[in-house]
Amino acid sequence: MNKFSKHKHLITAYIVSFFAIAVTILPITWLFLLSIKSKGETFTKPPKWLFNPTAQNYIDLWDNDLFKDTFVNSFFITLISITLSIIIAIFAAYALKRYQIRFRTAFMQWLLLAYMLPEFLFVLPMFAIYQTIGIYDTYIGMALIYQVHVLPFSIWMLRSFLEEIPKEIDDAAYLDGCNPLQAIYKIYLPLIIPGIVATAILNGIWIWNELAIALGLTFFDAQPITVGVASFRGYASINWGGMTGSAIISMIPMILFATFAQKHIVKGLTLGAVKG
Amino acid sequence: MKKFILFIILSSILFSFNIANAFDWKAHSGKTITILMNEHPVLDGVRSLIPQFEKDTGIKVKVNALAEDLFFDRLEVNLRGDKGADAHFCPMDATAFNQYSADLLQPLNGFLNDSTSPDYDVNDFPAGFLNATNFPGGPGSNYYCIPMSFESYIVFYNKDHVNKYLGGKLPETMDELIDMANKVKADSGGDVAGAVMRGLRTDTNIDTISGLVFNAWGARDIEGPYGVWFDGDWSKPRLDDPAIQKGLSDYAGLMAAGPSDILSYNWNEAGNAFCAGQAAFFADASLFGPWFETDDCPASKGNTGYITLPPQEKGGTSYTANWQWGIGMGANAQEKEAGWYFIQYMTNKASEAIIGTFHGGAGRLSTWENQEYTSTLNSDYVSATLESMKTVRTSVVPVDAFNKYALEIMDVILRIYNGASSADATAEGNANFKKM
Amino acid sequence: MKQTPYFFLLPSILILAFTSLYPICYSIYYSFFNWNWGNQKDFVGLSNYISLLTDKKFWIIIKNTFVFAFFACLIEIIIGLLLAIYIDRLKFGSTIIRTLLLIPLMVSGISVTMLFKVILDNMFGIIPYFLSFIGIKSNFFGSYDAAMPTIIGLDVWWQTSFVFIIILAGLQSIPSEPIEAAKMDGATEWEITRYIRLPMIRSLIFLVLIFRSIDTLKVFDIVWGTTGGGPGLATEVLQTYAYRVAFSFLEMSTSMTIMVLFSFVVILLTAIYSKFNKEIYE
Numbered sequence: 005m006n007k008f009s010k011h012k013h014l015i016t017a018y019i020v021s022f023f024a025i026a027v028t029i030l031p032i033t034w035l036f037l038l039s040i041k042s043k044g045e046t047f048t049k050p051p052k053w054l055f056n057p058t059a060q061n062y063i064d065l066w067d068n069d070l071f072k073d074t075f076v077n078s079f080f081i082t083l084i085s086i087t088l089s090i091i092i093a094i095f096a097a098y099a100l101k102r103y104q105i106r107f108r109t110a111f112m113q114w115l116l117l118a119y120m121l122p123e124f125l126f127v128l129p130m131f132a133i134y135q136t137i138g139i140y141d142t143y144i145g146m147a148l149i150y151q152v153h154v155l156p157f158s159i160w161m162l163r164s165f166l167e168e169i170p171k172e173i174d175d176a177a178y179l180d181g182c183n184p185l186q187a188i189y190k191i192y193l194p195l196i197i198p199g200i201v202a203t204a205i206l207n208g209i210w211i212w213n214e215l216a217i218a219l220g221l222t223f224f225d226a227q228p229i230t231v232g233v234a235s236f237r238g239y240a241s242i243n244w245g246g247m248t249g250s251a252i253i254s255m256i257p258m259i260l261f262a263t264f265a266q267k268h269i270v271k272g273l274t275l276g277a278v279k280g
Numbered sequence: 281m282k283k284f285i286l287f288i289i290l291s292s293i294l295f296s297f298n299i300a301n302a303f304d305w306k307a308h309s310g311k312t313i314t315i316l317m318n319e320h321p322v323l324d325g326v327r328s329l330i331p332q333f334e335k336d337t338g339i340k341v342k343v344n345a346l347a348e349d350l351f352f353d354r355l356e357v358n359l360r361g362d363k364g365a366d367a368h369f370c371p372m373d374a375t376a377f378n379q380y381s382a383d384l385l386q387p388l389n390g391f392l393n394d395s396t397s398p399d400y401d402v403n404d405f406p407a408g409f410l411n412a413t414n415f416p417g418g419p420g421s422n423y424y425c426i427p428m429s430f431e432s433y434i435v436f437y438n439k440d441h442v443n444k445y446l447g448g449k450l451p452e453t454m455d456e457l458i459d460m461a462n463k464v465k466a467d468s469g470g471d472v473a474g475a476v477m478r479g480l481r482t483d484t485n486i487d488t489i490s491g492l493v494f495n496a497w498g499a500r501d502i503e504g505p506y507g508v509w510f511d512g513d514w515s516k517p518r519l520d521d522p523a524i525q526k527g528l529s530d531y532a533g534l535m536a537a538g539p540s541d542i543l544s545y546n547w548n549e550a551g552n553a554f555c556a557g558q559a560a561f562f563a564d565a566s567l568f569g570p571w572f573e574t575d576d577c578p579a580s581k582g583n584t585g586y587i588t589l590p591p592q593e594k595g596g597t598s599y600t601a602n603w604q605w606g607i608g609m610g611a612n613a614q615e616k617e618a619g620w621y622f623i624q625y626m627t628n629k630a631s632e633a634i635i636g637t638f639h640g641g642a643g644r645l646s647t648w649e650n651q652e653y654t655s656t657l658n659s660d661y662v663s664a665t666l667e668s669m670k671t672v673r674t675s676v677v678p679v680d681a682f683n684k685y686a687l688e689i690m691d692v693i694l695r696i697y698n699g700a701s702s703a704d705a706t707a708e709g710n711a712n713f714k715k716m
Numbered sequence: 717m718k719q720t721p722y723f724f725l726l727p728s729i730l731i732l733a734f735t736s737l738y739p740i741c742y743s744i745y746y747s748f749f750n751w752n753w754g755n756q757k758d759f760v761g762l763s764n765y766i767s768l769l770t771d772k773k774f775w776i777i778i779k780n781t782f783v784f785a786f787f788a789c790l791i792e793i794i795i796g797l798l799l800a801i802y803i804d805r806l807k808f809g810s811t812i813i814r815t816l817l818l819i820p821l822m823v824s825g826i827s828v829t830m831l832f833k834v835i836l837d838n839m840f841g842i843i844p845y846f847l848s849f850i851g852i853k854s855n856f857f858g859s860y861d862a863a864m865p866t867i868i869g870l871d872v873w874w875q876t877s878f879v880f881i882i883i884l885a886g887l888q889s890i891p892s893e894p895i896e897a898a899k900m901d902g903a904t905e906w907e908i909t910r911y912i913r914l915p916m917i918r919s920l921i922f923l924v925l926i927f928r929s930i931d932t933l934k935v936f937d938i939v940w941g942t943t944g945g946g947p948g949l950a951t952e953v954l955q956t957y958a959y960r961v962a963f964s965f966l967e968m969s970t971s972m973t974i975m976v977l978f979s980f981v982v983i984l985l986t987a988i989y990s991k992f993n994k995e996i997y998e
Binding site for chain 1: 819884
């Protein structure tokens with residue numbers, strides 16, 4: 005009886021997955037179809053399923069220097085931002101969990117306040133400062149400003165995952181007499197890898213898709229891919245092929261990153277083993 | 281003898297003076313300028329000329345171009361920094377006025393007088409176009425933007441639909457246009473939209489709206505700077521004037537002949553619908569014309585007709601509004617002289633004829649007589665636009681935060697569209713105007 | 717050693733101070749003026765606050781914002797939670813399934829808006845086309861009644877994976893001992909989920925609730941790009957209004973007043989949440 009009910013739950017899980025995937029993927033499929041349609045076929049009544057596909061849009065993107073530049077910019081900005089946020093957040097989360105900080109509540113509320121700042125509003129004051137300091141339109145400038153959004157999220161997330169760790173492990177770490185850095189590196193880090201990965205993925209996606217801040221604080225050198233995609237919105241007409249094609253392409257690095265990173269969100273990661 | 285020598289000396293002085301004054305295009309060779317522009321056919325034209333410009337002047341050009349709404353955001357932020365672009369696409373309306381009021385724009389008269397090539401002829405632009413950004417208005421004012429492209433508000437029609445549902449007959453009055461649009465919508469079972477318009481609730485529809493309102497306003501004077509919306513004083517809005525009521529109702533009437541989700545239509549959706557042959561009529565900016573004749577629009581290429589806004593009475597005169605894109609310079613530009621060279625180069629007679637072929641809305645009167653320009657455009661488009669140019673008036677109202685008023689005007693139209701009487705809707709509009 | 721925690725917190729404090737303190741103070745400061753992003757900068761005290769809070773339109777906008785946030789959050793958390801519970805069970809093919817489910821999140825705001833405008837367009841859209849076969853005449857973004865639900869649906873499609881991936885990571889971090897023990901005792905899968913798994917990730921669920929709440933209250937892209945806040949005021953939310961006021965009307969001060977009011981809402985909300993989950997701040 006046990007074996008059957010175990011399979012039954014797996015089966016329902018697969019069925020649910022199937023429907024969920026169908027719902028999520030169908031619009032994306034349409035996005036892809038749009039990107040291989042030629043001009044004049046994008047808007048037809050009724051909408052066309054069958055048509056002659058063309059790769060011309062993608063070829064044009066390959067030749068599009070602006071798009072390529074923005075792609076590279078986004079890559080580096082995202083990389084730097086994620087790295088910064090995770091490293092800083094781990095230490096902050098550990099400090100918040102492990103020690104009695106006097107201003108803890110105020111600090112965590114401030115984190116939420118920073119997170120909720122509407123992007124276009126807080127670009128304005130930062131614009132002047134950035135030009136003065138000279139980090140306007142730079143990778144590091146963008147990585148810093150993005151911390152306003154990703155750092156609070158990372159700190160809250162990692163702290164929450166640290167909270168899940170049973171007290172016995174904390175005590176064990178104490179008794180072993182490791183200093184904080186060792187404790188973090190040897191004990192806590194491996195235990196919260198799923199949490200770190202989830203945070204990194206979500207941060208990466210948010211930064212990669214961010215537009216308002218990028219619009220205000222970049223110009224040529226650090227202009228990210230979101231501005232590049234938006235540039236296909238012409239005056240009289242939108243270049244649908246270019247826009248959908250670039251949207252598809254801009255998803256690919258994220259998909260690769262998520263696939264690769266998710267191998268680390270694996271069940272029952274050694275929590276029991278470490279305890280032993 | 282002495283007189284002869286004097287004569288020789290004087291004439292040689294004059295001669296060398298002239299040589300020295302021959303315009304030196306290479307005066308700023310080696311500099312690099314930054315241009316902030318909007319993705320627009322004008323930009324396509326400019327881009328085609330940049331290599332030649334760089335060769336002729338030795339000035340290197342870096343172009344930063346964005347989709348229109350993003351461009352506006354970036355422009356506003358850019359003008360307020362320490363260092364800005366050296367030339368930018370300038371919307372010649374209240375936006376420029378607000379920027380001027382905040383001391384963000386560079387006055388251009390100094391450049392026009394001192395550093396301009398003699399064959400430039402700034403007065404080749406219609407006074408109405410230049411005055412759109414002549415601030416503060418009146419003697420002693422400065423030009424802040426030079427026109428690059430203009431649009432007037434006309435009506436496009438799909439020849440196939442007009443032939444099929446209307447027997448090829450064109451409307452001779454505005455009311456006829458609305459009736460015919462409704463007829464197309466009804467007879468096609470809702471399959472074909474009688475008309476498409478910008479129905480989205482935004483302040484940016486004000487120029488098209490002004491076109492229809494001016495058409496109802498007729499030959500009456502419009503006292504600047506109050507525009508048609510105010511009666512000689514900012515505290516006296518007159519939205520309930522019968523002509524304005526008619527104009528706004530005309531707009532709502534055309535919307536009613538449109539598709540059921542017209543409330544989410546911005547110029548892009550409306551243009552797309554017409555381009556794909558899904559609408560019989562489209563009243564909006566003339567600039568769409570050249571696009572409808574390209575391969576992007578197989579259903580409207582060679583199938584589009586162009587007329588001015590039908591007058592209120594049979595045989596009457598059609599009136600409409602105009603709006604321009606221009607090119608200007610921020611007060612915080614770093615390379616002002618070199619930037620001016622770019623501006624005058626791209627707006628002189630030779631360049632405009634070329635750039636004009638990309639967008640079909642050249643600003644200079646001489647360009648419209650230039651075969652090189654007019655031959656690339658659909659002849660019906662040219663004649664309709666030229667005819668509209670005879671009676672265009674600017675839709676610009678230079679007052680702070682005009683966008684708020686513009687949004688309210690669109691709200692009035694939406695109230696009429698939803699069934700309110702034009703008297704009630706405009707009375708409410710007046711009340712809201714007074715609160716601002 | 718006593719300095720260690722403060723030392724660990726220093727980088728985050730420094731960076732956040734640099735990037736957030738100045739904008740926050742700047743906004744609070746200018747909310748007491750009538751700054752028009754130009755030369756007009758007179759002190760007006762609380763009059764921005766008073767005129768906003770007494771404006772009927774503003775309360776409609778607040779209502780819209782909360783309606784959107786409430787339904788979007790509710791649906792996303794329920795679906796995200798269920799998805800996480802089910803996918804947690806899978807081993808075979810789970811990486812692919814998880815990545816596929818994450819894909820909507822990877823589409824940028826502009827692309828999502830553009831895509832759904834096309835898909836749901838009355839004239840050219842594929843979904844109205846299918847609906848017409850079963851006799852439904854649809855009007856998504858252009859209808860007063862359907863616009864908000866459509867946008868909520870859009871957000872659900874787009875952001876549910878956010879909930880999903882966090883809860884999933886939480887579920888996968890649960891130690892296996894208590895679960896094995898429960899299975900030995902004969903508990904069913906759902907009983908295990910209900911009595912062991914969910915309580916263990918309780919604070920994580922609240923965390924997701926907090927962040928989704930803030931994100932949905934802050935919604936901008938998918939509203940501005942599809943309906944521009946319309947038809948009428950049907951979908952105008954706090955952010956679209958603040959943006960319109962700032963960039964169309966150039967009333968910077970009013971926009972910043974809205975932001976300050978918004979932060980009060982957020983603080984209030986988190987205070988309420990912490991009543992339900994005492995451990996949030998601990």
